Amino acid sequence: MAKIQLENVKKAFGKVQALDGITLEVKDKEFFVLFGPAGAGKTTILNCIAGIMMPEEGVIKFDDQVMNLIDSAHRNVAMVFENYALYPQMTVYDNMASALRSKLYRKDESEIKERIQWAARIMKMENLLERLPSQLSNGQKQRVAMGRALVRTPNVFLMDEPLAHLDAKLRNAMRTELKEMQANLGSTCIYVTHDFMEAMALGDRIAIIKEGKIVQIGNGDEIYYMPCNEFTAQLMGDPEINIIDADISGSEDGYSAGFRVKGEKVTYALPKDAGVYTKIRELNLTRADIGIRPQHVKYSFEPKEGYFKATVYSYESIGNKSVIVVDCGDDANSQLRMIAPNGLSIAIDSDIYIHLEMEHAILFGSDTKEYIVRYDEANYIALAASQEEK
Amino acid sequence: MAGLTLNHLYKRYDNSGKKKKIKNDFAVKDLNLVCEQGEFIALLGPSGCGKTTTLRMIAGLEEITDGEIYIGERLVNNLHPKDRNIGLAFEDYAMYPPLNVYGNVAFNLRAKGVDKNEIDRRVREIAPLMQIDDLLDKMPVKLSGGQKQRVNIARAIIREPELMLMDEPLSHLDGKARQAMRTEIKRLINKIKCTTVYVTHDQLEAMSLADKIAIINFGVLQQFGTPAEVYDDPVNEFVASFIGEPPMNILETTIINKGGTFFFTFQNSNLQITVPKRYYSVVSDGFRCKMGVRPMDVLVGGADSEGTPEEIATFENLGDERRIGIHVGDVLLMLITEDEKRYRRGDIIKLEVRGEKTHLFDINTGDRIREKN
Numbered sequence: 001m002a003k004i005q006l007e008n009v010k011k012a013f014g015k016v017q018a019l020d021g022i023t024l025e026v027k028d029k030e031f032f033v034l035f036g037p038a039g040a041g042k043t044t045i046l047n048c049i050a051g052i053m054m055p056e057e058g059v060i061k062f063d064d065q066v067m068n069l070i071d072s073a074h075r076n077v078a079m080v081f082e083n084y085a086l087y088p089q090m091t092v093y094d095n096m097a098s099a100l101r102s103k104l105y106r107k108d109e110s111e112i113k114e115r116i117q118w119a120a121r122i123m124k125m126e127n128l129l130e131r132l133p134s135q136l137s138n139g140q141k142q143r144v145a146m147g148r149a150l151v152r153t154p155n156v157f158l159m160d161e162p163l164a165h166l167d168a169k170l171r172n173a174m175r176t177e178l179k180e181m182q183a184n185l186g187s188t189c190i191y192v193t194h195d196f197m198e199a200m201a202l203g204d205r206i207a208i209i210k211e212g213k214i215v216q217i218g219n220g221d222e223i224y225y226m227p228c229n230e231f232t233a234q235l236m237g238d239p240e241i242n243i244i245d246a247d248i249s250g251s252e253d254g255y256s257a258g259f260r261v262k263g264e265k266v267t268y269a270l271p272k273d274a275g276v277y278t279k280i281r282e283l284n285l286t287r288a289d290i291g292i293r294p295q296h297v298k299y300s301f302e303p304k305e306g307y308f309k310a311t312v313y314s315y316e317s318i319g320n321k322s323v324i325v326v327d328c329g330d331d332a333n334s335q336l337r338m339i340a341p342n343g344l345s346i347a348i349d350s351d352i353y354i355h356l357e358m359e360h361a362i363l364f365g366s367d368t369k370e371y372i373v374r375y376d377e378a379n380y381i382a383l384a385a386s387q388e389e390k
Numbered sequence: 391m392a393g394l395t396l397n398h399l400y401k402r403y404d405n406s407g408k409k410k411k412i413k414n415d416f417a418v419k420d421l422n423l424v425c426e427q428g429e430f431i432a433l434l435g436p437s438g439c440g441k442t443t444t445l446r447m448i449a450g451l452e453e454i455t456d457g458e459i460y461i462g463e464r465l466v467n468n469l470h471p472k473d474r475n476i477g478l479a480f481e482d483y484a485m486y487p488p489l490n491v492y493g494n495v496a497f498n499l500r501a502k503g504v505d506k507n508e509i510d511r512r513v514r515e516i517a518p519l520m521q522i523d524d525l526l527d528k529m530p531v532k533l534s535g536g537q538k539q540r541v542n543i544a545r546a547i548i549r550e551p552e553l554m555l556m557d558e559p560l561s562h563l564d565g566k567a568r569q570a571m572r573t574e575i576k577r578l579i580n581k582i583k584c585t586t587v588y589v590t591h592d593q594l595e596a597m598s599l600a601d602k603i604a605i606i607n608f609g610v611l612q613q614f615g616t617p618a619e620v621y622d623d624p625v626n627e628f629v630a631s632f633i634g635e636p637p638m639n640i641l642e643t644t645i646i647n648k649g650g651t652f653f654f655t656f657q658n659s660n661l662q663i664t665v666p667k668r669y670y671s672v673v674s675d676g677f678r679c680k681m682g683v684r685p686m687d688v689l690v691g692g693a694d695s696e697g698t699p700e701e702i703a704t705f706e707n708l709g710d711e712r713r714i715g716i717h718v719g720d721v722l723l724m725l726i727t728e729d730e731k732r733y734r735r736g737d738i739i740k741l742e743v744r745g746e747k748t749h750l751f752d753i754n755t756g757d758r759i760r761e762k763n
Contacts, residue, residue: 038564172636176715180703180704180715194565197706197708197709221707240566316573316576342617342621386732
């Protein structure tokens with residue numbers, strides 16, 4: 001097992017700069033997630049680490065040893081792909097043994113058997129060893145592909161969206177299983193995904209990648225509660241965070257945020273919070289983008305103190321709960337999403353009254369879209385730090 | 391606009407040419423469905439369950455082995471697809487690449503020889519509804535997946551069909567686009583009030599879109615009801631575990647009687663859950679069945695809780711919520727919490743199960759065991 005470092009790695013495909021100066025360090029035995037939208041360069045990073053691609057610039061180190069000029073076979077990495085890439089004519093056992101029977105990693109058969117049985121136990125597929133890939137379900141195939149990586153003792157496991165091919169249910173079930181195995185694995189792992197739940201659940205740390213650059217690195221709590229910009233905030237969370245472009249007014253005795261809903265001005269007092277008030281004063285903020293997650297937007301069907309009027313745009317179930325989308329007129333803050341229980345009878349285009357729980361707000365710069373401050377920041381910093389220890 | 395009635399519908403694919411004789415060769419078996427006018431129904435099931443076959447039979451693209459299909463009052467069994475007055479939207483967009491969006495949307499009406507001004511009026515009417523008004527001059531290759539699907543649906547509804555059929559129209563789109571498009575479809579159908587049959591394997595899509603869901607497995611209808619009905623009152627284990635994410639926890643249990651109180655007990659586990667009183671009429675000491683409980687009805691008890699102490703096997707922090715897995719025998723019992731507290735693998739929590747939210751299923755057939763009144 002090894003520590004992996006990337007220093008200012010750059011890679012271009014023709015005119016497209018796929019990687020634009022990636023610097024990161026994956027600690028020994030860490031489960032590190034690369035997370036971002038399609039085309040961000042996540043897989044390219046993985047391929048550069050594996051040695052499948054050569055970066056034009058930058059250094060890749062395994063345990064402080066420069067690997068740039070070492071070909072991929074000798075880097076001793078194990079890869080798991082989205083499409084399982086199993087040998088169709090071989091049984092599961094032979095598929096798993098294939099790497100250990102190759103010239104480079106040759107082991108004797110008794111040791112191979114021992115390793116395969118160990119991996120099969122961890123992957124819960126002891127009963128599948130004699131089957132052919134064609135006799136396996138997709139979830140089982142992916143398990144075999146992972147088991148095949150596991151039997152080796154590579155410097156690092158590289159996993160490229162191993163669950164992306166599976167349907168939603170199986171994906172979630174496999175994610176939970178993977179989480180359970182992770183503790184037994186005890187090895188460095190770099191995992192690429194575009195699913196934020198996978199990133200949150202599995203990653204010791206997560207790197208958010210956008211257009212070939214690293215946007216933020218941190219553990220799940222840091223990224224969820226203190227996203228460095230609106231882009232990250234929107235990636236983490238489903239339904240995504242509401243962003244409201246508001247004016248800030250008032251003084252230290254009490255700031256308030258104002259924005260327009262259906263042409264009318266709505267003003268919200270910003271609850272007192274030392275961190276937030278200090279930032280507003282220091283930066284002399286007159287405008288900010290206020291981020292509020294859907295679970296912190298409340299609704300009522302009757303007019304209520306502190307609630308403003310809007311219209312229902314849609315109401316739909318997302319499984320164990322539902323999302324109400326409301327229309328707030330045609331300016332930039334036009335839609336708000338909120339969580340509601342299933343089974344309400346809500347007519348589309350009917351009136352609804354909305355309340356924003358400002359005490360959970362995150363403030364972003366209205367021009368820069370960068371994180372400024374959030375409510376209860378100190379608490380969340382402590383929460384995130386407590387996750388680091390493990 | 392009209393309703394849709396399926397009456398003892400069967401479909402059997404002719405296997406005579408194939409070497410292997412397939413035993414269960416009915417793709418659709420005795421399917422009865424009534425869809426009221428203006429209703430949005432979803433045909434939901436795993437792949438290969440016969441839902442697309444059903445849709446194709448309604449459209450007239452597939453021959454019917456036995457049974458009757460009525461659109462409104464009309465028996466359409468022997469009607470040519472083009473005479474059934476149906477709008478179709480499939481997973482693939484199948485647009486004419488040399489025509490721009492306007493041409494694609496207008497194509498059908500042009501083929502029918504509708505007056506030019508009338509076509510123009512209808513295209514301009516439908517375009518803002520589907521939010522494609524600023525795309526009308528674009529060519530299909532320039533469109534994103536979501537835009538293509540919008541054009542595709544516009545093309546189907548411009549014919550003012552009596553019945554809309556959609557076959558997994560969202561499955562090509564990625565997460566975010568899919569969610570946005572789902573909202574759009576829901577609003578659109580709500581506006582035009584067209585009877586719609588929607589095929590999907592994604593329970594979430596069915597739950598969020600449909601007025602009623604028909605859950606099909608192996609060609610047989612399992613349950614037909616509103617989303618709330620199939621979620622809260624599943625007829626069998628299949629429906630219970632198919633609807634909902636994460637799925638309902640289903641555990642084999644032996645019920646024991648301890649001084650007049652019944653408890654669910656589980657093999658290789660200390661967990662005991664009180665059997666709700668309403669089941670007392672159907673259970674007895676030593677009764678074996680399956681118990682189902684949704685992950686949100688399993689709770690982490692406080693310090694003074696009387697719940698069973700259990701060790702956490704998995705803890706997933708998903709941001710909005712947290713999921714905890716606990717081994718009960720060899721099954722992983724999942725629970726969901728929105729509590730901010732963080733746990734680690736190996737931590738001990740007190741497990742409480744909302745007994746009143748449990749369902750019982752027959753251990754062999756998987757059918758729901760209901761309390762007697």
